[in-house]
Amino acid sequence: MKAISYSRYGGPEVLEFGEVADPRVGPDSVLVEVRAAAVNPVDWKCREGHLDQALRSVFPVVPGWDVSGVVVRTGPAVPEFAAGDEVMGYVRTDVLSGGTFAEYVAAPVRTLAPKPRNLSFEEAAGLPLVGLTAFQVLHRILEVKRGETVLVHAAAGGVGSVAVQLAAHLGARVIGTASARNHDFVRGLGGEPVGHGEGLAERVRGLAPEGVDAVFDVVGGDALKASANLLAPDGRLASIVDPAVVDYGGRYWFVRPDPQDLRRLSELAEAGTVSVHVAETFPLSRAAEAHRLSEQGRTRGKIVVTVDRPGRSDGN
Template sequence: MKAISYSRYGGPEVLEYGDLREPKVGPDSVLVKVRAAAVNPVDWKAREGYLDPVLDAVFPVVPGWDVAGVVVGLGASVTEYAVGDEVIGYVREDFLSRGTFAEYVGAPVRTLARKPRNLTWEEAAGLPLTGLTAYQVLVKALRVQRGETVLVHAAAGGVGSIAVQLARHLGARVIGTANERNHDYVRSLGGEPVTYGEGLAERVRGLAPEGVDAAFDTIGGDTLKVSAQLLVPEGRLVSIADGDVVSYGGRYSFVRPDADDLTRLAELAEQGVVSVHVFETFPLERAADAYRRNEEGGTRGKIVVTVAWDTAGPDA
């Protein structure tokens, strides 16, 4: 099969496009023929070695954890899916090796859900990691309640844009930080935009003089510090970007695969509660360019890699 892989840590230049062995399918997994895979910042951070303290790399590593595709093979114990089912997945294992930037991926059923019927392949590929991150932070960690005010950082980004929509669905008022050029987009999601940078605290307090009930940090550093200062006395703070959040009385969160959570997200997408904005797409052979674009930052929504589709089987 054709795939993107790297055999050493480094920048986009270590990514290679070529042939790799088709993945084996374990008893609790299915073989997915990939239609699209989304780029996430954690992918290039892993490629550069930042996750080496917690995840072993088994080279060559195929990057990517997000996928949308079609089931073409079943493990011996799988009863949840049939050949031909359209699925999405956050296909993360506890090591780096068998990712989704390939024509095929072996996906444990615990990482999958059925694809929302109203989303394109590209949109569907952009939902799992960002959607699960937003859902698990807002629902399980911050426990956002109706009538509360929630501060969401990078509200026009992949995670932030889903978080704004979910928080609004939960009945919260949402203030979202974003570059000025993305303010209209944040408003379209149901958020009240404020600009990043110096004076952020004053701008947020101009909208919420008493402070915010919950803050969702996706940036870290000074942004995390400002978020802590903006909380009401019993406010809650969660970061997915900076472990120092615990020093402010908050909680660090790393998204985990969860088939039930992903199924719920797919249902919300079909109900029109959650949408995924695809900023730009690249073919598989140009995945390195997709990563470069993601690393530049400032994008709106998701960058997605598409895989050419044919009727050949996994042994072709």
């Protein structure tokens, strides 16, 4: 099959487009014909070897954890899906090898959920990792409640934009940091935008003089430090990028596949509660360009790679 792969750690230049071995489908797995795969910062961090101590790489590595597509066949221990089902998934295992930047991926059933019927394949591919991250932090770590005030950093980005929508759905007041060009976008998600960078603490205090009840950090560093000083009494702090959050009494979270959480996200998307903004799409052969764009860190929403096949006329 055609895929993107790399045989050594490095920059986007190590990504190659060509033939790789077809994936093997185990008893608990599903073979998915990939229609789209989203790019996440963790993809290029893995490509550069930054997660080498946590995840073993079996070269050549096909990158990518997010996917949407159509079930081709299922393993003998998978009654949940059937051939022809449209699915989305966060296909992460403890080994970097057979990822989603390919024509096909063998996905453990625990990583999949039905694709929201009202989302395109491109939009659905952009939901799993960021959606699960936002959902798990808000529900399990921060335990956000109706009437609380939540500060979400990088509110126009992939994780942040979903977190704003989910927190607003929970009945919270949401303040979101973003560049000026993205303020209207954050408002449209249900948040109150504030500029990031120098003077952040003063701007947030102007909106929430008594402090915020919860902070969802996706930036780290100075933003994390400032956030710790913005908490109201009994306020909670969580970060998905900076383990130093524990020094401020907060919790660090690394998203994990969860089929029940993913199904709930699919339901929320079908209800119109959660939407996915696709900033730009690239064909599979140009995945290196998608990685380069992601590394710039200024994308509104999601970057998606599409997999097209000759003769397909389904419009996705």
